[in-house]
Amino acid sequence: MSAAPRAALLEVRNLRISFGGLAAVRGADLTVYRGETHCLVGESGCGKSVTALAVMGLLARNGRRKADRLAFDGQDLLRLSESRLSKLRGDRMAMIFQEPMTSLNPAYTVGSQMAEVYRRHRGGTRAEALDRAEDLLAKCRVTSPRLRLGQYPHQLSGGLRQRVMIAMALMCDPELLVADEPTTALDVTVQAQILRLLMDLQRDLGLALMLITHDLGVVARMAHRVSVMYAGEVVESAPAAELFGNPTHPYTRGLLACVPVPGKVRRDQPLGSIPGVVPRIGHGFAGCAFRDRCGQARAECARTVPWRTSGEHGYRCILPPGWAGPASLAA
Amino acid sequence: MRVMRNAGLATGAVIVGAVLFCAVFAELLMPHDPFAQDLTRRLLPPFWMEGADPNHLLGTDQLGRDYLSRLILGARISFLIGIFAVIVSGLIGITIGVIGGFFGGRIDDVVMFVITTRLAIPLILVALAVVSLVGSSLTVVVLTLGLLLWDRFAVVARTTTMQVRTLDYVSAAWAAGCSRAWILGREVLPNILSPLAVVATLEMALAILIEAALSFLGLGVPPPLPSWGLMISEGKEYMFFDPWVIFIPGTALFVLVMGINLLGDGLRDLVGAAEVR
Amino acid sequence: MLLFLARRTALAVLVALTVLTFAFVLTRLAGDLAIVIAGPEARAEDVEAIRRAYGLDRPVVIQFLDWAWRAAMGDFGQSFFYRERVSTLIWERLPITLTLGLVGLAIALVVALPLGILAALRENTWIDRAVGLVAMVGQAMPSFWLGLILMLVLGLQLGWLPISGTGSWQHYVMPGIVLSFSAIPALMRLTRAGMIDAMSSDYIRTARAKGLSRGSIVLKHALRNAAMPVVSITAVQLGFMLGGSIVIETVFALHGIGFLAWESISKNDFPTVQAVVLLFAIIYIVLTLLADVLNAVLDPRLRAS
Numbered sequence: 001m002s003a004a005p006r007a008a009l010l011e012v013r014n015l016r017i018s019f020g021g022l023a024a025v026r027g028a029d030l031t032v033y034r035g036e037t038h039c040l041v042g043e044s045g046c047g048k049s050v051t052a053l054a055v056m057g058l059l060a061r062n063g064r065r066k067a068d069r070l071a072f073d074g075q076d077l078l079r080l081s082e083s084r085l086s087k088l089r090g091d092r093m094a095m096i097f098q099e100p101m102t103s104l105n106p107a108y109t110v111g112s113q114m115a116e117v118y119r120r121h122r123g124g125t126r127a128e129a130l131d132r133a134e135d136l137l138a139k140c141r142v143t144s145p146r147l148r149l150g151q152y153p154h155q156l157s158g159g160l161r162q163r164v165m166i167a168m169a170l171m172c173d174p175e176l177l178v179a180d181e182p183t184t185a186l187d188v189t190v191q192a193q194i195l196r197l198l199m200d201l202q203r204d205l206g207l208a209l210m211l212i213t214h215d216l217g218v219v220a221r222m223a224h225r226v227s228v229m230y231a232g233e234v235v236e237s238a239p240a241a242e243l244f245g246n247p248t249h250p251y252t253r254g255l256l257a258c259v260p261v262p263g264k265v266r267r268d269q270p271l272g273s274i275p276g277v278v279p280r281i282g283h284g285f286a287g288c289a290f291r292d293r294c295g296q297a298r299a300e301c302a303r304t305v306p307w308r309t310s311g312e313h314g315y316r317c318i319l320p321p322g323w324a325g326p327a328s329l330a331a
Numbered sequence: 332m333r334v335m336r337n338a339g340l341a342t343g344a345v346i347v348g349a350v351l352f353c354a355v356f357a358e359l360l361m362p363h364d365p366f367a368q369d370l371t372r373r374l375l376p377p378f379w380m381e382g383a384d385p386n387h388l389l390g391t392d393q394l395g396r397d398y399l400s401r402l403i404l405g406a407r408i409s410f411l412i413g414i415f416a417v418i419v420s421g422l423i424g425i426t427i428g429v430i431g432g433f434f435g436g437r438i439d440d441v442v443m444f445v446i447t448t449r450l451a452i453p454l455i456l457v458a459l460a461v462v463s464l465v466g467s468s469l470t471v472v473v474l475t476l477g478l479l480l481w482d483r484f485a486v487v488a489r490t491t492t493m494q495v496r497t498l499d500y501v502s503a504a505w506a507a508g509c510s511r512a513w514i515l516g517r518e519v520l521p522n523i524l525s526p527l528a529v530v531a532t533l534e535m536a537l538a539i540l541i542e543a544a545l546s547f548l549g550l551g552v553p554p555p556l557p558s559w560g561l562m563i564s565e566g567k568e569y570m571f572f573d574p575w576v577i578f579i580p581g582t583a584l585f586v587l588v589m590g591i592n593l594l595g596d597g598l599r600d601l602v603g604a605a606e607v608r
Numbered sequence: 609m610l611l612f613l614a615r616r617t618a619l620a621v622l623v624a625l626t627v628l629t630f631a632f633v634l635t636r637l638a639g640d641l642a643i644v645i646a647g648p649e650a651r652a653e654d655v656e657a658i659r660r661a662y663g664l665d666r667p668v669v670i671q672f673l674d675w676a677w678r679a680a681m682g683d684f685g686q687s688f689f690y691r692e693r694v695s696t697l698i699w700e701r702l703p704i705t706l707t708l709g710l711v712g713l714a715i716a717l718v719v720a721l722p723l724g725i726l727a728a729l730r731e732n733t734w735i736d737r738a739v740g741l742v743a744m745v746g747q748a749m750p751s752f753w754l755g756l757i758l759m760l761v762l763g764l765q766l767g768w769l770p771i772s773g774t775g776s777w778q779h780y781v782m783p784g785i786v787l788s789f790s791a792i793p794a795l796m797r798l799t800r801a802g803m804i805d806a807m808s809s810d811y812i813r814t815a816r817a818k819g820l821s822r823g824s825i826v827l828k829h830a831l832r833n834a835a836m837p838v839v840s841i842t843a844v845q846l847g848f849m850l851g852g853s854i855v856i857e858t859v860f861a862l863h864g865i866g867f868l869a870w871e872s873i874s875k876n877d878f879p880t881v882q883a884v885v886l887l888f889a890i891i892y893i894v895l896t897l898l899a900d901v902l903n904a905v906l907d908p909r910l911r912a913s
């Protein structure tokens with residue numbers, strides 16, 4: 001973790017997203033710094049993907065987005081018109097998705113889909129764009145990249161398609177890359193390759209990478225900073241080493257107890273589990289959403305819970321910092 | 332949304348119900364004998380025009396027959412054609428479709444071939460030719476349309492049967508050793524009925540429209556029966572001076588078909604039969 | 609791909625042969641053709657003479673094979689009514705019907721595609737419902753009646769268009785509009801459904817994430833994928849439209865194939881009826897085959913397999 005000057009690239013304050021009567025995100029705070037990998041973790045349905053889509057302005061039509069601040073490099077994204085925003089998307093901020101099988105248009109070649117982004121944002125001839133596409137495919141470790149440009153998505157495997165998606169996202173040298181569970185749909189061996197690739201690209205290109213995952217092993221390997229989401233809220237956020245060394249929110253502790261992190265969990269120690277499921281939250285819900293599943297719950301958990309910080313480590317819980325003792329994992 | 336759909340369904344039901352009422356109780360509703368000619372009172376205008384005769388609310392036709400009475404009896408003809416053509420075509424189409432969908436394989440290939448061939452045959456042209464060759468009567472028109480309009484029944488019955496056949500509880504019935512006939516009758520047929528009911532409304536509307544077209548071309552229901560298509564055909568010569576003679580039966584036809592389609596559309600949303608178009 | 613086309617073509621030929629048989633059987637529905645041709649007042653000797661002259665005294669199978677062989681060669685014999693070769697009659701009138709069909713199709717596409725796309729982009733709004741209502745009205749409209757109403761309004765009242773005949777391009781406008789009504793509902797609904805499907809797909813989300821313009825997303829990425837079923841239905845609809853031209857040509861006195869069909873049916877002119885039934889069927893078969901080929905070209909997944 002470098003000590004380079006830290007400039008915030010993406011700032012999210014009190015982001016609220018709802019679909020009809022259902023609150024998907026209820027006040028999420030998030031800061032992604034330049035050149036850092038920021039992992040967003042949590043169970044399915046906790047609002048990670050929706051948060052990422054809201055940042056990109058890609059919510060489905062019935063999704064409503066509100067926030068106190070949503071800024072990319074100081075620019076207020078909330079005030080940006082759709083056409084101004086679309087000039088930013090694919091150029092300075094790019095996104096890759098969970099489903100490489102369906103995320104590419106079946107009717108066009110890889111080359112034409114890649115060239116299209118570049119020409120939209122940077123202009124130039126098709127030949128120039130295709131040359132750039134070839135370079136990037138090579139950089140994404142795609143074999144015989146020239147050949148791939150002329151192929152259609154259905155001719156490629158899932159892993160290759162995700163590499164194409166990544167290369168396509170990098171066409172315009174974005175500062176921010178949002179990756180929404182980019183390996184979930186892939187085979188295990190391919191998963192490792194894609195993550196390795198993302199890690200190397202992040203480092204080599206100095207990308208700010210917002211990586212959404214539910215895999216804490218991935219987080220341990222890749223993240224500079226981690227935000228843990230639960231039921232539409234960020235419940236804990238800290239630099240990776242601090243989070244793994246000193247998890248404070250009961251949910252984070254429970255989550256870590258469920259996963260064998262190499263070197264952190266003893267061989268004979270049984271893995272934990274969190275009873276219950278993520279609740280569906282309607283409007284007007286107050287207090288900590290985790291309280292029904294929490295071993296530490298008290299009466300005051302039903303009231304508004306404060307955001308406590310110590311240094312770069314913040315969490316949303318009534319418990320004091322270090323309540324469980326440092327560096328020990330909840331069983 | 333829901334309200335709009337139900338409004339459509341309700342409108343359709345009211346229209347169809349009203350016309351059906353006229354068709355069933357035509358004898359009670361008709362103010363005059365629809366066949367009685369009075370050449371001294373030809374082409375009397377309807378009530379909203381000047382010179383209307385309060386005795387003939389919708390005026391009289393070129394032979395002095397009461398237009399309202401003919402219109403009411405015409406409703407009966409439309410319904411007879413629609414209902415019986417749908418029964419005939421439904422029997423043919425559902426049988427063919429269920430056989431193809433249920434047995435699959437070679438049998439289904441043959442069924443697909445039969446459906447494709449039927450679609451290749453020009454509908455109105457062949458209907459006209461058959462009626463012309465065999466001679467026009469209500470029965471001939473019903474049978475001809477029934478023998479030609481079964482394609483959509485067959486297509487929908489085939490796809491829905493295929494879907495039902497692969498459902499878990501049908502597989503379970505197979506595994507439990509139930510006979511083919513039992514599975515067809517108890518598992519498959521009840522489950523494909525609702526989409527087929529939607530098809531029936533669409534086909535009924537189509538049959539009524541085609542009958543009107545055949546009658547308009549002079550090869551449908553024979554005169555002096557007051558088919559709405561025939562009324563338009565007979566009024567055609569006078570339409571430049573008295574446009575209402577084609578306007579009245581045409582509107583009746585349009586409204587009835589629209590009503591049946593609204594009913595079918597509402598039904599489709601109600602039973603969730605998205606596969607029918 | 610080649611295998612697919614070969615199978616598709618074989619099926620088309622088989623269907624054509626079946627329709628050929630059907631067209632022959634159709635004209636035998638009336639019973640003894642010779643009596644029908646000779647007319648009600650003919651004497652027995654006349655009927656016998658006609659029977660020999662037209663070869664109707666031969667066994668039915670021989671008659672069929674003879675007719676089918678000639679028909680396959682493009683020879684449909686002599687028209688009873690027009691005293692001309694049927695093939696000549698058809699060739700003279702085909703351009704009129706094809707023009708009418710293409711005008712109708714063009715109008716239908718120009719109306720249905722934009723409205724279908726619009727309805728999809730504004731799904732569940734009043735615009736969507738208005739478009740749905742248009743489809744429904746189009747479906748319920750009796751074409752011959754619409755033709756007459758247009759004649760009264762556009763022809764007589766406003767005097768914009770000629771009422772009947774084939775003199776100029778204006779003569780095709782009204783029949784084209786009427787004909788397009790039969791294709792618009794299906795085309796519009798399919799375009800709408802396909803576009804709704806495409807617009808909610810993952811690749812459209814990718815296109816948006818790439819920052820592409822709205823026009824490029826809708827027209828290049830979504831429409832291209834929604835187009836495949838629309839192409840199929842367009843071919844089918846054009847086939848139906850040509851078949852339906854019989855009503856419209858009769859209303860507007862356009863002397864095309866449809867009018868020829870109507871006249872030959874009313875005059876018991878069997879060779880012409882057979883030929884026209886076969887012609888429309890073959891046009892339909894060729895069109896659907898063409899649609900399959902076009903789809904294979906449009907969809908790279910089909911092209912490869």
